[in-house]
Amino acid sequence: MALSQSFYIENRKKLAEQLENNSLAILFSGREIAMTEDANYPFFANNNFYYLTGIREPEVVLVAIKDHHGDLSWQLFIEAADPLKEKWVGKKITCVEAKAVSGIDEVSYIKELPQAIGLKSSSQFLYFDFKSPQHQSFKTEDQELQKALKQCEIKDLHPILAAMRLIKTPEEICAITRANAITRQGIEEMKFLIKPGTYEYELAAFFEYFVKKKGSEGVAFETIVAAGKNATVLHYVSNRCPLKAGELVLLDLGARVEGYCGDISRTFAINGEMTTDQEKLYRIVDAVQQEMISAYRPGAVLKELQNLTKELFLEKCCRAGFAPENNDITEFYYHGIGHPLGLDTHDVRPAGDLILAPGMVMTVEPGLYLEKRGLGIRIEDDVVITDSGCEVL
Ligand SMILES: [Mn+2]
DSSP states (O other): OOOOHHHHHHHHHHHHHTSOSSEEEEEEOOOOOEEETTEEOOOOOOHHHHHHHOOOOSSOEEEEEEOTTOOEEEEEEEOOOOHHHHHHHOOOOOHHHHHHHHOOSEEEEGGGHHHHHHTTTTOSEEEEOTTSOGGGSOOOOOHHHHHHHHTSEEEESHHHHHHHHHBOOHHHHHHHHHHHHHHHHHHHHHGGGOSTTOBHHHHHHHHHHHHHHTTSOSBSSOOEEEEGGGGGSTTOOOOOSBOOTTOEEEEEEOBEETTEEOOEEEEEETTSOOOHHHHHHHHHHHHHHHHHHHHOOTTOBHHHHHHHHHHHHHHHHHHTTOOOGGGOGGGTOOSOSOOBOSSSSSOOOOSSOOBOOTTBEEEEOOEEEEGGGTEEEEOBEEEEEOSSSEEEO
């Protein structure tokens, strides 16, 4: 699945405007990595590559060439079909398909790439995505091409793409909304399993089954089902323990739709009813989330929102009789209030202070983790920043 062709065309246009004249940009979807013997890890295409092309197949290269007049051309290079391999792993993307998804007219085979780029070896600047993992980085064995590229001044594409990806289009927001709708429905449907004796992995497996059945691509990240004190580990994913009466269970999960992530957390009482203390703490987290949602607005600085969250927690915890040691709230709250959400669950963002602006999609996820009481509570929703505040997706 992919978004509309015009989305990728528009993204390439915006990127192109920011490239220097007389430059070359190269992005790579990635190669498959062996897991063991003849089995590979599941393939995941580079998100910046996908954002510019809509293509999520391995071994595809995107090249932009901007000449000294500022005229720009885009080219895709794909693997040639291998009839024998196709009998085992299916067909690869064809030139016609690559063109239809991306809107790029010039699609050639990868063996033609050195020559195609080599012809433009006079380029002064060469752009790469410095942050892409090694298996999603373009490499060439071609000596001539290596020589030509070595003469270029190297520049980083990542900050440009991070700034672009931070502001979502309505189409992207729609994909995230759908991912969240499925996620939320999955949580509703899971409730019948939340009872003493169920294992954490049963809940995780049910969620994964449910989101696929609903037509999403599967889970956006490893599902967290954390009962009792397991919930004090923020990214607990082993999901091996049984649910026990009297404890809470924390769910942090998301479906993926057209590459875009949902990300929701909920906390429930395993036997359906919270103790007085559990409920007091739950109400604090809920109240802080409500206050923070109303604080998310254009111009708000994420670092300051984090400080405000800490102040709110400290004041409310003290008032309810749960004062942390030395009045240091980081004993109970030790992560950020939120992060950008998009193709990555912790989505890319430019370096420096993040200042909220319309079109950003952010999580709002306050949490309290009291190891001595064997509990962790997190409530997480996702919002889009609007002109005057934010809207919960
Ligand atoms: Mn999150």
